[in-house]
Amino acid sequence: MENKIIDSVIQEMEQAFDRTAKLQSLVELVDCSDTEKESALVILEEILQSCSATRSMLNSGGAIAVPQRNSAAIEIASRDLAALHVPPRRDPRSYEREEITATPYNDGYQWRKYGEKNIKGCTFKRNYYRCTYSHDQRCNAKKLVQQQDSGAPSLFLVVYKGEHTCTPSWSSTAEDAQLMVQDFPTSAYGAVMQVQDCDEQRSAHGTAVTPPVEPCLLRFDSLDHSKRLPSHMNSMRRSVVEGTTMGISSSKVESEADSMEPPQPSLSDICGIYFDTVLDEVSSSCSVGLDMDFLDFRF
DNA sequence: AGAATTTGACCCGT
DNA sequence: ACGGGTCAAATTCT
Structure with missing residues (x-):
């Protein structure tokens, strides 16, 4: 049982390593200043080193350190830790x-x-x-x-x-969530996109996770933003909602900026997005900031 | 007017 | 004594 979990973790680390390497090659192609590029590459190098170190520790049967993060990934990690009989940290003051x-x-x-x-x-x-x-x-x-x-x-x-x-924010009202999102400054990496519900496809998606996954339609407010999406999709943590289908097809991704066709994320790239705000009651659409935090890709 | 932020003072651990 | 964390009155914002 334990070996199986460790193997899964190693596999995840291998994927993280590969995706970071891909992101590293993409960063080298990005048109930005040398200083910005150098900073990004330094960070990526550190991530790769962390991946290598973790992989080595796991392969040698060393201690497993699972970082605590505010995402569904933590729930998955917590369940695995529970299976390993590692007592969870429960004192809120010591967290x-x-x-x-x-x-x-x-x-x-x-x-x-x-x-x-x-x-x-x-x-x-x-x-x-x-x-x-x-x-x-x-x-x-x-x-x-x-x-x-x-x-x-x-x-x-x-x-x-x-x-x-x-009470966490993603259990607040849709109006609250929308206001909250609009108040946040857009990430230096981010884009502002339109997100729409696809009610008719909601029944298609399966396993529920917390926060709840909602199927959506992505519409870009500029071609520039849409161009950046696919590479970021490749680098996000797809395993967060592994097994969950978003009920969205790449053909629904469209550019509003001009007539040029944006790169189309594949369906597998779309899978894995989750929302930490509730969009159930959003009648038509809402603007959201796109947080490009590598491990916590979220809206 | 109430909520949120600013900022100097205070407290505590080293 | 110094640095870091918190308090609370003053100020600004909505």
Whole structure:
């Protein structure tokens, strides 16, 4: 049982490694400044090193470190850990995780800033946030955001402390979700796209995951954005909703910008998208920011 | 007017 | 004493 799980993890790591290598070759072709390209390649190199290290540890039967992330992937990882009889970390006060992201504000929760500090040796101030519902629902989740000194586009270290005990945002109303999404600044990598429900195809998709997966129709607001999608699709974590069908065909992807045909993501590329906001009650369409965080690809 | 942010002061651990 | 985290009054925003 354990070997089977470890084999699956190794397989996932191999895929992550391959996809990162592909992304690395794509980055080299992207038309951007040398500084930006160098920063991206440094990060990609670090990811590849992490993949290699993890693979080596798994192959040698070493300790398994599963990063805690706010996504369905965590649920999958948590289940696997449970199968390995590893006691989960349950004290909300001791919960802590870090991540580097270009979009530190778009994590699906609402935060209230309560302080900022100049940190010795850092160019940028460190900002402190607590959950908006820290008082109403006695939620003790906090996070701090620290913009990194180097790197273009801007990267932020985000440290989460304490788990949310409040009602998560993806169980809020569709109107709330739409407003929230519109308030977020678009990622430096991101695009703004139109997302529409495809009610008639909803019955086609299978396994439910949390947050709920909803079939959708992607429509790009510019050709430039649509061009960037396929490569990002290749790099996203498809295993998040493995076995789930989005009920969407690539023929429905269309450009509104001009008559040129955008590159068409394949159906397999589309599979794996999930939403952490509820779109059930969106009558026609809503604009969303596309977060290109490599491991947490989400809307 | 209430909510959210800003910012100097305070507290605590090292 | 210093650095980092939090508090709370003042200020700004909606």
